[in-house]
Amino acid sequence: MTRAILTLALCLCATIGGSAERLPADCRWAIQLDVQKALASQLSAVLNIKSQLKQADAAKLRMLEALTGFDPWRDLRTVTICGVDAGGESGAILLRGTFHADKLVTLAQAAEGYAAVAAGARTIHTWKQGDKPAAACLVQPDLLVIAKSSERILAVIVAVDASEPPRAGVILPTTSKGILLAAGAADQLGSLIPDGPQAELMRSTHGMSATLSETGSALVFEANAVAADDAQAQQLVDAGRGLIALSQLTKMDGVDPALVAALRGARLERANSALTLRLSLPIADIQRLVAQQQKALLER
Numbered sequence: 001m002t003r004a005i006l007t008l009a010l011c012l013c014a015t016i017g018g019s020a021e022r023l024p025a026d027c028r029w030a031i032q033l034d035v036q037k038a039l040a041s042q043l044s045a046v047l048n049i050k051s052q053l054k055q056a057d058a059a060k061l062r063m064l065e066a067l068t069g070f071d072p073w074r075d076l077r078t079v080t081i082c083g084v085d086a087g088g089e090s091g092a093i094l095l096r097g098t099f100h101a102d103k104l105v106t107l108a109q110a111a112e113g114y115a116a117v118a119a120g121a122r123t124i125h126t127w128k129q130g131d132k133p134a135a136a137c138l139v140q141p142d143l144l145v146i147a148k149s150s151e152r153i154l155a156v157i158v159a160v161d162a163s164e165p166p167r168a169g170v171i172l173p174t175t176s177k178g179i180l181l182a183a184g185a186a187d188q189l190g191s192l193i194p195d196g197p198q199a200e201l202m203r204s205t206h207g208m209s210a211t212l213s214e215t216g217s218a219l220v221f222e223a224n225a226v227a228a229d230d231a232q233a234q235q236l237v238d239a240g241r242g243l244i245a246l247s248q249l250t251k252m253d254g255v256d257p258a259l260v261a262a263l264r265g266a267r268l269e270r271a272n273s274a275l276t277l278r279l280s281l282p283i284a285d286i287q288r289l290v291a292q293q294q295k296a297l298l299e300r
Contacts (some may be wrong), residue, residue, distance in 0.1 A: 034077070
């Protein structure tokens with residue numbers, strides 16, 4: 001459980017803040033992060049991501065900067081990942097930052113299977129990454145879009161160039177009670193995950209959004225969902241509160257007390273058909289858990 005929670009935090013914090021990007025109208029899920037806020041956060045200091053990089057990874061980043069002039073720690077502002085379904089083919093990555101267009105084009109042209117696709121005044125660059133297709137385009141001077149096909153990049157271009165923002169299926173939260181580190185949203189979540197009890201539970205919700213924030217000295221996860229009606233919302237609340245109550249009665253051997261306290265202290269509330277789940281974990285406990293994991297890895 002410790003590893004799962006830490007992985008979730010890392011994934012969210014390495015991938016929101018600021019204004020929302022314009023997403024293709026057919027997108028049904030998205031995740032976004034304000035990278036610079038995340039790097040300046042207490043959590044970043046605890047995780048110390050830079051020092052955790054393996055020597056080989058650090059060397060790759062130095063090579064990337066040499067080839068493209070791009071330093072992700074300095075030049076990357078936000079990352080937005082979005083898609084239509086659970087498969088990777090419909091995904092797109094939108095990077096906001098400072099880019100050197102000429103160097104990026106030169107790098108793409110040197111890749112295997114390179115081809116250029118005209119997109120109005122822009123050019124979409126495609127190539128082969130191993131045996132898989134890849135595509136990229138500098139849609140705006142500070143917006144680099146990466147996908148597996150030129151079609152998905154064209155969908156982003158249409159959204160960016162539209163006179164009015166497209167009515168996308170998902171809306172990312174842009175505010176929180178603390179410092180917003182990461183956020184995500186999904187529409188018809190039940191159809192995006194494998195069949196099973198979880199999928200059945202999620203199918204009773206129209207949409208879901210979540211934020212990960214730094215509030216004082218704690219990391220706070222908040223999820224919001226809208227059920228089909230008030231009755232289904234109450235059923236979800238009852239099921240959730242039942243699980244929380246069960247955790248309070250169950251002896252959770254092998255699970256860190258801080259994680260047990262976070263689970264048992266979870267708040268699940270309903271306002272008509274809207275649901276809110278809130279979990280909080282002190283950053284000091286995260287620091288201790290990270291230190292324990294690092295120690296365990298060194299002792300192997």
